[in-house]
Amino acid sequence: MSHKKEENTTKLNYYHWQNRLNELRENCQIPGASLAVLTDGKIHELASGVLHRGTGVDVTTDSLFQVGSITKVYTATLVMQLVDSGELDLDTPLKKIFPEFTVPEADAITIRQLLSHTSGLTSDFTFDTGRGDDCLEHYIEAAKELKLDSKPGTIVSYSSVGYNVLGRIIEVLIGQTWDDALRDRLITPLGLTSTVTLPEEVLRFRAAMGHLGPDPVPFWNLLPRSAGPSGGALCATAADLIRFAKVYLDDGEAPDNTRILTNETVTAMLHLEAKTPDKWTSGNEGWGLGWMLYDWDDVKVFGHDGATIGQNGYLRVVPETGTAIALLTNGGASDLLHSVLFRELFEELAGVRMPDKAFGPSSQPPMVDIAPFIGTYERKGVVITITEHNGILHLVYEINDGRKDPSPSLEIKLIPVSETVFAGAAGQDWIPVVFHKLMDGSIFCYIGMRAAPKIS
Known part of the structure; x- marks a missing residue:
């Protein structure tokens, strides 16, 4: 099914939207922002702030920001190129590629489940294996000590671990590092001249610094190279994000008519694979293969969000409508x-x-049986304790990842919105x-x- 649509003929009022971006950015106390808009077949770029x-260095449209987990869609695209070429099957078990991956029940995990966040692998496991080209290989070795949070295919749970595993699968099948495969198979063919993955490459550009509150963060990037495929490394301009996404509007073709993906694969990646119980955090209905999928009053939308420290x-x-918008920021609301x-x-x-x-409770919250929810919940690095006080x-x-100086715990009361x-x-x-709650009572x-x- 083609995703090419008749071009939107609405022109962008540059002066109006530049003023609006400036106004909103200041109101939201955001140091700097970069915006790119695809409409009427053209990409329009705007920048605001510092x-x-x-240092007070201005944001320009050619400035690079860390895109965080939007990177996952790039990794998914590389995986689907391997599916197109017949080198990989979506229902190939992970164990077939990594026989040494000894996580219990990992032999049941498939490539499809890794792409759609249904693998059961825990959400976050950041492990610094150095800056060498073997960083993902060693990450896989360390990840063998993890346990599954759920049986594969039973629930949807956002997993950066799964995408780092996919990054290593790419390396094994292609014979290149994830960074090199990304450059050779996507960045260069798509003409993404302002998209890079390594810090030494970022130095060629004007680059954003994240901010927490009014102050810049102490380090430009705290994530190790082994987190690259899930969102720890990719830096780009807003316009380059649009150029990448445009492949999915153009039936998988690059601007020079070379094929990045087959039309059938584009359709498959934008097909709803798994609905999510949490439709509020990012507003999405569920997951395709890599992409977040949205339903805006029966209008189908796809996209992704990303976050690093302060960006x-x-x-x-x-x-x-053939319309796309990308926004990159470095702090604030x-x-x-x-x-x-x-x-x-x-x-x-x-x-x-x-x-x-x-999102929020109504003035008259519903009466809910809260007893089943009382207890302790745990995933890698996180412990959630839920108790009852006066019927609430x-x-x-609590973050429990072994750091000497643990983050302060978050304590909140819960008001019912539904059952x-x-x-x-x-x-x-x-x-x-x-x-x-699953059928088995978990x-x-x-x-x-x-x-x-x-x-418990």
């Missing part, structure tokens, strides 16, 4: 900027309304906390699209 509050990225594509700016742009340029996913659930979220969805009061914001607690199984 890359670093300490955020947002990408949304509406195939029906980036989610608010994204939601307001994207809603206004898509409505004016594409006549498509992005739903307002405002209280949640304590299984609760709003966690965190300052002026509400955090979605979702419980999901219960999972979702926070930030990541599921932790109940252990």
